Amino acid sequence: MVLYLVGLGLGSIDYMSLKAAEEIKNCYTIYLDTYTGFISKDLMNWLTKEFYGKLRLATRRDLEDNLGRILEEARETGIAILVPGDPLIATTHISLLVEAAKRKIPYKIIHGISIYSAAVSITGLQAYKFGRTTTLARFGDPRETYRIIKENLERGLHTLVLLDTADGGLTIPGALRKLLEAEDSLRYGIVREDTLAIGLARIGLQEELVKVAIVRELITESYPPPPHALIFPGELHF
Amino acid sequence: MVLYLVGLGLGSIDYMSLKAAEEIKNCYTIYLDTYTGFISKDLMNWLTKEFYGKLRLATRRDLEDNLGRILEEARETGIAILVPGDPLIATTHISLLVEAAKRKIPYKIIHGISIYSAAVSITGLQAYKFGRTTTLARFGDPRETYRIIKENLERGLHTLVLLDTADGGLTIPGALRKLLEAEDSLRYGIVREDTLAIGLARIGLQEELVKVAIVRELITESYPPPPHALIFPGELHF
CATH class of the missing domain: 3.30.950.10 (Tetrapyrrole methylase, C-terminal domain)
Incomplete structure (x- = not known):
């Protein structure tokens, strides 16, 4: 399966791309990066409602220490990691892709407005x-x-x-x-x-x-x- | 009414924002800037089909020499100017907003992925x-x-x-x-x-x-x- 690294844009629902909204629908678990950027209350509420039961709020620690577990999950099912802005501008997430590449887990990057x-x-x-x-x-x-x-x-x-x-x-x-x-x-x-x-x-x-x-x-x-x-x-x- | 200056993102349909897709639906005429950036064939076909009869391909000349006419149109009805990328990164379009402000025509900017x-x-x-x-x-x-x-x-x-x-x-x-x-x-x-x-x-x-x-x-x-x-x-x- 695929790991999607998805940019949410400027932090409102409005600025999510059509592709982002579409691709994450098909994912089994959705991790929301809550530490590299801004997410408005509206967007948070929308995500919580839209992806009820699938959404996990992720701290830096979750995405760093538990990286292996998340990546292995992506081997089996579609996983999305949602990141405010463009998912790679803060560079924190590049290590995630490097590790995915090492483990031969396919990934897709969906840019966001930064x-x-x-x-x-x-x-x-x-x-x-x-x-x-x-x-x-x-x-x-x-x-x-x-x-x-x-x-x-x-x-x-x-x-x-x-x-x-x-x-x-x-x-x-x-x-x-x-x-x-x-x-x-x-x-x-x-x-x-x-x-x-x-x-x-x-x-x-x-x-x-x-x-x-x-x-x-x-x-x-x-x-x-x-x-x-x-x-x-x-x-x-x- | 309102002049919408809309960023299309990286040139595919995928990268249009939810807000962009939504707002332009309500516009009476849609001008597509064909000179400051890249628009894929798919996106062009989609826009042509989706906005049949409303879409006008605009050259630099159209948006500069005929600026006054377009702005006065926006005074009466909703007008959108679609621009690849972020509509203001190339700065060509800032003159449009300056002129709109002078004429007291309200405008809205919708950022795109640049x-x-x-x-x-x-x-x-x-x-x-x-x-x-x-x-x-x-x-x-x-x-x-x-x-x-x-x-x-x-x-x-x-x-x-x-x-x-x-x-x-x-x-x-x-x-x-x-x-x-x-x-x-x-x-x-x-x-x-x-x-x-x-x-x-x-x-x-x-x-x-x-x-x-x-x-x-x-x-x-x-x-x-x-x-x-x-x-x-x-x-x-x-």
């Missing part, structure tokens, strides 16, 4: 003017992220900063405070109170909000709940 | 290790593309090179020949016969092919028809 492209496109900025993308963890050192913004800026490029979605998610104001701290420590002069940035909340979801303003304003704005992201523009082409 | 993320993810390379993405035109100077590959490589980053899809599309061998010419002219020593690269053909479509090899081998390989893309890896993390 925040990696949607956040870029929604701003109207040119995709070709983006440098390296980075992430900011909720409890971690922001200085590496800050260095990447600097590296891109020096070449005139925009930076997409994806914000941690775990445990309720890192917010735009929370992320900006962390970056202002990094500035205090590194003194690059890149993110300051008067720096222009773009705050992105719940891209592709109903409450989607895109706000272009200086940091001081972005930090006091109110937003719908995460997932949030930030863009620091490089040279603007208009 | 090659910009799918090509990155399918390789298993870390998205965070990609530098700036670039494109290579079928009839154009490859030296700018070559400079971007160099710029990324100097920072240890991977480069995604999207290949022109117009007029049958630029192939992997065709693109590599152009880049070898750029090397002859610029002498950066980056793309040579023994350089490792990744050839990507028809990502997300049934005949999908990913081939990792040195340029000499990639150039003589046979591929399914375009769309094609290339990745030049920077530092590999395994």
Whole structure:
């Protein structure tokens, strides 16, 4: 049989592909990755109802430590692993495919819409003017992220900063405070109170909000709940 | 009424989102952008059949010169403009939204799966290790593309090179020949016969092919028809 690695898209039912919706219907067990990305309540309810008795919520541990068991299950019946976004953008799941290949278990990848492209496109900025993308963890050192913004800026490029979605998610104001701290420590002069940035909340979801303003304003704005992201523009082409 | 700007995804029916399929059903006229990306024969046949009498094939000229007429149509009834991939990644369509906003015509964006993320993810390379993405035109100077590959490589980053899809599309061998010419002219020593690269053909479509090899081998390989893309890896993390 087949292991399906299925991208759910931006986290709402709307953004599942026709292929994803179709293929998982035929699967015997459906594991839902609950740790690499965002799943809206609506989508969660829909999946629970639609796949009652077949759906298993999977933590990182389930998909790593019990990987062998899941893969052997896929040898016998159709198994789907559902992942928010594109199932391979976070790369966590590539090990799953490597292991499946070793065990000669056939697999199929179903791409999903990723925040990696949607956040870029929604701003109207040119995709070709983006440098390296980075992430900011909720409890971690922001200085590496800050260095990447600097590296891109020096070449005139925009930076997409994806914000941690775990445990309720890192917010735009929370992320900006962390970056202002990094500035205090590194003194690059890149993110300051008067720096222009773009705050992105719940891209592709109903409450989607895109706000272009200086940091001081972005930090006091109110937003719908995460997932949030930030863009620091490089040279603007208009 | 509303102007829907709808991403079709990777070019097959499979990769349309549930939302896209649903929303366009209610539209009075459906314009299909035939110039910014790839649409498979199957998808074209499906759209033609499904939206018989409503579907208009639109060239760049139609969507630029006749923009005003289309927008005024959207004021009265639901209009959809279908675009391969994500409708805003190519940025051509942002002017449409700017004009709609000026005329106070409401619009909705429906994201699609973009090659910009799918090509990155399918390789298993870390998205965070990609530098700036670039494109290579079928009839154009490859030296700018070559400079971007160099710029990324100097920072240890991977480069995604999207290949022109117009007029049958630029192939992997065709693109590599152009880049070898750029090397002859610029002498950066980056793309040579023994350089490792990744050839990507028809990502997300049934005949999908990913081939990792040195340029000499990639150039003589046979591929399914375009769309094609290339990745030049920077530092590999395994």
